Amino acid sequence: MSSYKGLTQEWLDAWKQKIAESKEYKEIAKDWEGSVSIIVNAAPDKNLPETAYLFTDYWHGDVRDFVLCDEARALSARFIMSGEYVRWKQVATKELDATKALMQGKLKLKGDLTYVVRNVKTINKVIDLLTEVNTIWPDEA
């Protein structure tokens, strides 16, 4: 199985492919509309010198843009999730459930929380599929 450097475009492409290939995702996410940006705060001591901005876009079970982006584009997303690198890594490696991270204030969400709660299965599935991407994290490189 190929490995990908985390928070790179290749890694995002691999994640996008996992989602696109998932029939279960397509069914669960059939009502989801809109983009989600992920903001990973800079962590120089973890080999992440600059804040990473990721823009991901979903529409009725399909996956659209999945790109590294600048701050302005990240802030244009319908939902914006932000947090420290170590927390994102915990979520992406299944050490910490994303919903729990949000409730405990370890990740922050901007956007319609009601919509997120209604579609929590979709979000969990997207993260589950991320955990299937073999990732070399910046602090492991």
Next chain:
Amino acid sequence: MNGYAGKFLEVDLTTGAVAGFSLEEARLKKFIGGSSLAASLYLERYNLHADPLAPESPFMVMNGPLVGSGFPGSSRFAVAAKSPQTGIWGESACGGNFGPELKKAGFDGIVITGRSSTPVILSIADGEAIIAAADKLWGKDIYEATDMLKAEDKGWKVLAIGPAGENLVRFSAIGNDKAHFIGRTGLGAVMGSKKLKAIIVRGNKSSGKCDEEKFKAVSKEALQEIKESTFAESLHLMGSDVGMDLGMMNGDVPIKNWTVGEDFELSAKLSGPTMRETYLTKAHACANCPVACKRVVAVKDGPYQTEEGPGPEYETCCTFGTLIMNYDLAAVIKANELCNRYGMDTISAGATIAMVMELYEKGIISAQTADGLVLAWGNMDTVCALLKKIACREGLGNILADGSLQAAAKLGAQGLDAVVHVKGLELPMHDPRGFHGMGLAYMMSNRGACHLQHAAMGMEQGMVSWPQLFEMKEDYQGTTSQGKAMLVFNSENYGILGNSLSICQYLMYCLKPETIRDGFNAVTGFNFEFQDLLLCGARDWTLKRGINNLLGISAKDDVLPKRILTPLSEGAAAGSVPDMQLLRDEYYAIRGLDARGVPTREKLSELGLTELINKLYT
């Protein structure tokens, strides 16, 4: 003394005597307030073996020191008595505005004994209390009675019972201003047994604080923490029913009397987001709460129309929704309104109806026993009819009015796994097969199966993480029993403080423990450290356990019902059941219980519960 009014009201409804008493600071430092203080009085002053509905059994309303201070979330007050539903220690806490008003009226609590020969109300204003006739109120539902009392003066804060309490339904509730309910353990029946229709209160006193400047600073910090809390935001937007979607995914939601593991159509139709998009008219807050998690709803058309009023909590959306296979949120709202008006606990009422629906399906009860009602799953016309019959103790309703455990015995279903309770109290709507720690919390809660007298749900489901208080994980796996005894032990010792300090448990999930401690210290001047507070929590649990031991509770009662030990075949909890023996053995060791389930002498001595040593060991 700062944080306290310094006076408790004592009323004997047999003689009409009204008096006041005070408690020494040492006792307040030991038990703080709320049901903890009530339990200490109960053990010391009253006959534990009296029938819960006998005149000599006390009915107690208790505040804690934060009530009336203005600290965010500090509206809670506790009601306590021997439970007519379970026969053991009973208590239920409530938000709203009664507690703060009682403090303003000059009292930290009320203890009522005796029985009036005719219906009465207790009226408390500015340090004075009088007993007045309530003949015109008797027979009225809670909404009607509250409106009548407020018609005289809108400033009254009201605690009232409905027909269920009057008729001694063993899971009857008490309503505060038509919006907040003391639901669990049937304490409305204790008021009913005393012919006490309502307590009304008003006052103008402000409570003192030890350090006003510090209090202001801590309150400001608390408000900021709440503002930044995603949990608080979710409660404001969707109420407690925000848990429905997440719970269905995590295996927390019980379905069809705990026999089905997953039904996403049910959760979609009954969830907090759905309520917000359909029947919500506004959000409502308890006194001093910036969150406003309470739902105000109205069903304007269709067969289940309601007036605008308090909406169902998550628990009620389960008991009148998922548990009985009802997909219609409007019907849940109607059943909730009926329970509010009649004055019945929505958990016990719904769970008892779920049980009887299962018995009906299995042919254990006949159509004749069912009074001709079609007790089919999801038949909400029948549910509405049955709620009235229960409240009025008519026909089958008279049997069900004693709660599911006693009703099952009368219906020939004793011992069947359709009866889902611990110590006679029906399980709240969180499935221990998805969260084994919750199972242990149910087993060990002192009022029977309870989801609120501890913080196990918040800790095990990952809503909170408090590494500064005790060693704990940020992310527990629900479907394991390993390590859960320590989680539950800690969650009890901290969660209990919500009751004794009088702060909402939801707010405890939004606030840092340091902030709560500092708020408490700024008000009282007690200067407690975390360990002092946790010790008070441990003392509370052990005191109530000792009372229950004296009432006959032992290790044999610390068990989960059969149904919860039967695995589900689908959903997130499929194949999982709590390891009851492991959980209990580990918990007993940590809690200092002997093999009989009785606190050891050493533990009682460590906690300063010498009176219990005398009563349990002589």
